[in-house]
Amino acid sequence: MAALAALAATVGGLLRLRAAGAEGQWRRLRGAGLLRGLLQPDSATGVAAQRRHVAHFTFQPDPEPQEYGQTQKMNLFQAITSALDNSLAKDPTAVIFGEDVAFGGVFRCTVGLRDKYGKDRVFNTPLCEQGIVGFGIGVAVTGATAIAEIQFADYIFPAFDQIVNEAAKYRYRSGDLFNCGSLTIRAPWGCVGHGALYHSQSPEAFFAHCPGIKVVVPRSPFQAKGLLLSCIEDKNPCIFFEPKILYRAAVEQVPVEPYNIPLSQAEVIQEGSDVTLVAWGTQVHVIREVASMAQEKLGVSCEVIDLRTILPWDMDTVCKKFREAAYGKEELDFGRRMTVFERNSGFKNNTVLQLKINYIQQCQKGKKNDSLQGLCMGSR
Amino acid sequence: MRKMLAAVSRVLSGVAQKPASRVLVASRNFANDATFEIKKCDLHRLEEGPPVTTVLTREDGLRYYRMMQTVRRMELKADQLYKQKIIRGFCHLCDGQEACCVGLEAGINPTDHLITAYRAHGFTFTRGLSVREILAELTGRRGGCAKGKGGSMHMYAKNFYGGNGIVGAQVPLGAGIALACKYNGKDEVCLTLYGDGAANQGQIFEAYNMAALWKLPCIFICENNRYGMGTSVERAAASTDYYKRGDFIPGLRVDGMDILCVREATRFAAAYCRSGKGPILMELQTYRYHGHSMSDPGVSYRTREEIQEVRSKSDPIMLLKDRMVNSNLASVEELKEIDVEVRKEIEDAAQFATADPEPPLEELGYHIYSSDPPFEVRGANQWIKFKSIS
Numbered sequence: 139m140a141a142l143a144a145l146a147a148t149v150g151g152l153l154r155l156r157a158a159g160a161e162g163q164w165r166r167l168r169g170a171g172l173l174r175g176l177l178q179p180d181s182a183t184g185v186a187a188q189r190r191h192v193a194h195f196t197f198q199p200d201p202e203p204q205e206y207g208q209t210q211k212m213n214l215f216q217a218i219t220s221a222l223d224n225s226l227a228k229d230p231t232a233v234i235f236g237e238d239v240a241f242g243g244v245f246r247c248t249v250g251l252r253d254k255y256g257k258d259r260v261f262n263t264p265l266c267e268q269g270i271v272g273f274g275i276g277v278a279v280t281g282a283t284a285i286a287e288i289q290f291a292d293y294i295f296p297a298f299d300q301i302v303n304e305a306a307k308y309r310y311r312s313g314d315l316f317n318c319g320s321l322t323i324r325a326p327w328g329c330v331g332h333g334a335l336y337h338s339q340s341p342e343a344f345f346a347h348c349p350g351i352k353v354v355v356p357r358s359p360f361q362a363k364g365l366l367l368s369c370i371e372d373k374n375p376c377i378f379f380e381p382k383i384l385y386r387a388a389v390e391q392v393p394v395e396p397y398n399i400p401l402s403q404a405e406v407i408q409e410g411s412d413v414t415l416v417a418w419g420t421q422v423h424v425i426r427e428v429a430s431m432a433q434e435k436l437g438v439s440c441e442v443i444d445l446r447t448i449l450p451w452d453m454d455t456v457c458k459k460f461r462e463a464a465y466g467k468e469e470l471d472f473g474r475r476m477t478v479f480e481r482n483s484g485f486k487n488n489t490v491l492q493l494k495i496n497y498i499q500q501c502q503k504g505k506k507n508d509s510l511q512g513l514c515m516g517s518r
Numbered sequence: 519m520r521k522m523l524a525a526v527s528r529v530l531s532g533v534a535q536k537p538a539s540r541v542l543v544a545s546r547n548f549a550n551d552a553t554f555e556i557k558k559c560d561l562h563r564l565e566e567g568p569p570v571t572t573v574l575t576r577e578d579g580l581r582y583y584r585m586m587q588t589v590r591r592m593e594l595k596a597d598q599l600y601k602q603k604i605i606r607g608f609c610h611l612c613d614g615q616e617a618c619c620v621g622l623e624a625g626i627n628p629t630d631h632l633i634t635a636y637r638a639h640g641f642t643f644t645r646g647l648s649v650r651e652i653l654a655e656l657t658g659r660r661g662g663c664a665k666g667k668g669g670s671m672h673m674y675a676k677n678f679y680g681g682n683g684i685v686g687a688q689v690p691l692g693a694g695i696a697l698a699c700k701y702n703g704k705d706e707v708c709l710t711l712y713g714d715g716a717a718n719q720g721q722i723f724e725a726y727n728m729a730a731l732w733k734l735p736c737i738f739i740c741e742n743n744r745y746g747m748g749t750s751v752e753r754a755a756a757s758t759d760y761y762k763r764g765d766f767i768p769g770l771r772v773d774g775m776d777i778l779c780v781r782e783a784t785r786f787a788a789a790y791c792r793s794g795k796g797p798i799l800m801e802l803q804t805y806r807y808h809g810h811s812m813s814d815p816g817v818s819y820r821t822r823e824e825i826q827e828v829r830s831k832s833d834p835i836m837l838l839k840d841r842m843v844n845s846n847l848a849s850v851e852e853l854k855e856i857d858v859e860v861r862k863e864i865e866d867a868a869q870f871a872t873a874d875p876e877p878p879l880e881e882l883g884y885h886i887y888s889s890d891p892p893f894e895v896r897g898a899n900q901w902i903k904f905k906s907i908s
């Protein structure tokens with residue numbers, strides 16, 4: 139709801155500015171009066187809403203994939219288990235470790251794996267995140283496949299040094315003599331409603347500025363299994379954040395056999411011509427809803443992109459769409475992009491900056507003096 | 519009719535009995551104090567430990583009993599409120615561990631400092647906050663000690679630094695507080711608590727090193743309740759002698775279910791620190807009846823028999839009660855009266871906690887930064903603005 143209101147404001151504001159003869163400056167938007175009145179959520183009017191809000195989205199499953207063989211109905215944690223099962227079966231050096239993974243994990247992502255593959259391959263660690271990641275780097279450097287679990291993404295910070303200073307830079311500083319590419323770190327991520335300070339964080343932005351690692355956030359069970367398998371097989375250390383609110387809420391048909399979804403490729407979920415909406419993880423479902431509401435209520439055609447890999451991100455797909463939006467239409471001749479994510483963070487600024495620079499360069503080439511209206515916001 | 523008469527007579531006799539029993543209590547001669555033998559503590563790098571006998575006065579005994587009973591009832595009430603969904607989020611209960619919080623408080627001064635992890639309701643109470651404030655904080659209301667914004671894991675009071683969510687993160691903080699104590703020169707000590715799970719975190723050892731190097735008046739206390747969430751100590755630690763883990767820091771292992779043992783050990787440790795000898799480590803061997811948190815039934819990694827055994831043999835409140843009654847420090851009726859009073863106090867507090875309004879929406883943005891003049895913070899969308907006032 140909040141996202142829709144923002145979207146409406148974006149469009150309304152832009153139309154207004156266009157009429158006023160916008161200059162080539164990036165401007166923060168103010169909500170257009172009429173639209174604001176129509177679509178403003180309760181809380182914005184200042185009325186204290188005492189009722190409790192639970193998950194403000196509906197998970198939208200993708201159609202059953204045809205090209206990977208037999209599929210089975212799975213939710214997100216079952217898809218993760220399936221991916222881990224496939225990995226351990228295929229790769230005899232693969233090991234899974236972390237806090238409480240032996241009995242199945244606090245989110246049941248590793249249920250049954252210890253029984254199937256033995257206690258040498260699926261084992262618990264004591265309570266020490268820095269130790270877990272450091273140990274994982276060591277395992278990976280010898281060539282074995284290490285799949286480390288951090289119990290909640292909020293606890294990844296003691297391991298931040300190991301990830302950023304050790305894992306990310308290993309290959310570079312040894313001149314490719316050593317690397318810890320077979321390390322994958324998995325962590326439950328994101329808001330769940332009752333998590334408060336330390337069970338709700340989305341720390342992908344902290345890692346997004348670190349060359350040497352890959353950061354991935356899936357939006358659904360089918361995506362999760364394919365992306366996780368790609369992360370495990372990728373020859374670079376990867377961090378795989380799993381939206382915890384989707385563990386049970388997201389149910390889809392997922393192939394039983396292993397398959398890969400390529401990293402660093404964003405997916406255009408829905409084509410559109412007026413506004414480009416970029417998101418990842420849980421927010422993808424929010425903006426899908428927003429896109430359909432916008433189409434219905436405002437007649438705005440939205441492009442929805444799931445970024446999937448946060449680092450290195452698919453600049454081409456996002457910018458291409460952006461430029462198409464800018465140049466493809468007669469009536470609206472400047473593009474709009476809105477990134478929707480759960481936390482206000484540096485990554486947003488980076489994206490905006492990159493797109494802005496990109497766009498401005500294109501504008502200058504084409505000698506258009508339109509203003510760039512990039513609107514970034516956290517929804518929810 | 520007969521039933522009604524019986525009920526009426528019961529009520530009347532009950533009313534009549536109360537003042538009579540009070541008269542009885544007042545007229546009975548109680549001992550002023552009694553000497554008890556307590557378990558000897560295992561020592562690490564110490565020549566001698568706390569005394570093996572201690573004197574408990576009637577006054578102290580009653581006070582400890584009341585405090586422990588209050589903590590017990592408060593935790594059970596929190597359990598009830600959680601199941602009724604009046605308390606939400608996370609709730610880590612410390613029933614079974616009352617001797618630790620009350621015993622530690624008995625061994626130090628109110629001007630000393632204390633910091634612990636998230637199983638903190640008992641400590642919040644012993645450090646001076648009322649049950650009302652604690653329950654209201656659990657239910658997230660205005661009357662709560664953190665104005666309803668902290669919840670179970672983030673309660674603070676004077677000289678009580680919380681209430682910390684990240685496991686082990688509070689230990690270096692405790693070492694820092696101890697540095698401040700030393701610097702201020704007021705002879706204060708800092709009690710830095712952590713659990714058996716946290717004992718394997720790296721930052722604990724960093725804090726040990728700093729405290730020992732600079733001889734900080736820090737008492738490191740490992741509250742060993744045998745299980746780190748669902749992992750037993752044998753499965754998590756290479757060495758379960760947590761009192762020896764400080765290596766170069768002397769340590770003692772204390773029976774954490776006996777409040778007198780805890781009190782004497784704390785007095786000993788505080789005296790050690792105050793004399794400038796540096797940090798000391800205490801391991802309190804205790805037990806929690808509930809699971810790790812309200813979402814953990816607590817029986818998938820330990821047997822009900824084990825829990826029952828601890829409850830029947832080592833319950834801290836029962837141990838104190840038996841001691842006091844057997845040495846004529848108090849009577850069973852007197853203690854029962856205290857139970858009734860405590861129950862009423864908790865009921866009132868629960869009423870308050872349920873009825874108090876939630877903090878107003880404007881306060882959502884307060885205290886993010888300290889800033890003058892207040893600046894605006896954006897809420898979940900660009901029109902929701904909160905003032906961050908601090």
